Amino acid sequence: MSQAMERHFALIRMLADGQFHSGEAIAEHLGVTRAAVWKALRRTADQFDLEIESVRGRGYRLPVPLELLDREAILAAMSGRARAGLTRLEIQDQIDSTSAYLMREAALGMPSGVACLAERQTAGRGRRGRVWVSPFGVNLYLSLLWRFPLAPAALGGMSLAVGAVIADLLRSEGIEDLSLKWPNDLLWRRRKLAGLLLEVSGESQGPSHLVIGLGINLRMQPTQGASIEQPWASIEEAMPELSRCRNVLAGRLLEALVSALERYGREGLSPFIDLWRRFDRLHGEPVRLILGDRVIQGTHAGIAADGSLILETPEGRVPFQAGEVSLRAQES
Structure with a gap:
């Protein structure tokens, strides 16, 4: 991992608690000058799509704390x-x-x-x-x-x-x-x-x-x-x-x-x-099955013992295997 990326994560871990941290404390934590803190904050915010709040006299924080993986x-x-x-x-x-x-x-x-x-x-x-x-x-x-x-x-x-x-x-x-x-x-x-x-x-x-x-x-x-x-x-x-x-x-x-x-x-x-x-709440509903370039319409008739989707069509009940189709409820 690059030094810049390590700095991003070090800053995020510091701010994750949602508390205010002074620019001086951030500079010491990152090992940078006080003048470099604002640039580090902006880069981290932009890189990771984070909102960082700044309040004069109090410092910087994440308005919504992050529960980082532990x-x-x-x-x-x-x-x-x-x-x-x-x-x-x-x-x-x-x-x-x-x-x-x-x-x-x-x-x-x-x-x-x-x-x-x-x-x-x-x-x-x-x-x-x-x-x-x-x-x-x-x-x-x-x-x-x-x-x-x-x-x-x-x-x-x-x-x-x-x-x-x-x-x-x-x-x-x-x-x-x-x-x-x-x-x-x-x-x-x-x-x-x-x-x-x-x-x-x-x-x-x-x-x-x-x-x-x-x-x-x-x-x-x-x-x-x-x-x-x-x-x-x-x-x-x-x-x-x-x-x-x-x-x-x-x-x-x-x-x-x-x-x-x-x-x-x-x-x-x-x-x-x-x-x-x-949990099969689409059972009995009209659906569209997208199979490659084909669109097959019918009624969702549940799943078979092997996990196949059963579709009720004008030609009868047809099974479809997972990995071949995508299911979408028909728009009303």
Whole structure:
């Protein structure tokens, strides 16, 4: 990491508490002259899209404190069994993509059970090559590497299993009006709250490795999410008090993921199907399926035992596999 970038992060960590810090204290903390403080503040604010407030006689602060990622706080929110399921927990200030990083390292032999979280992603990814907007310090960007003796094809239902357990966890935390949009979007009041990206690699008959990428909008502001091309929501809207527990939520999410991965390895998709269906609020609604250049209209008729989407069309019921289609509710 460059010296300039280290200085940015040192300044952010100092200001994260939301308290006023004098220019003199900032200069001493950064090892710069008093005259260089304002320039350092401006550069950091611009680089990381942060609002820094200046009050004469009091100093500088972030108007909204940041709960920065804390490895020990995350682990403390997990049970001993879940912690034992993790080989390593990495926290990055900035990374291109937590999932891309784990996929690269998996190819070099990284062991199963490594989790990576980042304050910011510079090349966050969604499904079908879309960008995942990843501003600094206000959301959760989390990826987990897991190895299976199974063939890659046997992991085809994993996105539904993971989506179901994440929705169920947030419901247990008190968030209502959650729904799942096949195959892997989590919605709150029909606006996107979280997304999953699952990447699998391995031998045709096994073994294989899987990287689960999870992005959850926690406290993202409208200006930060202005480039998102679909309606979105945040945990702060759905349950404000939970949005202020970033590390605790990260720990509970990791626990849910470890448990789901272990169970899927033993039992496959079947124990997750009914849970997914409880959050399937589009069931029975008219929908459009986008399949390459084709648009198929019909009625969402639920999911099959293998996780396929069933669409009721004039030609009858037709199954579609995850990874091939994108689902959109028809406009009224």
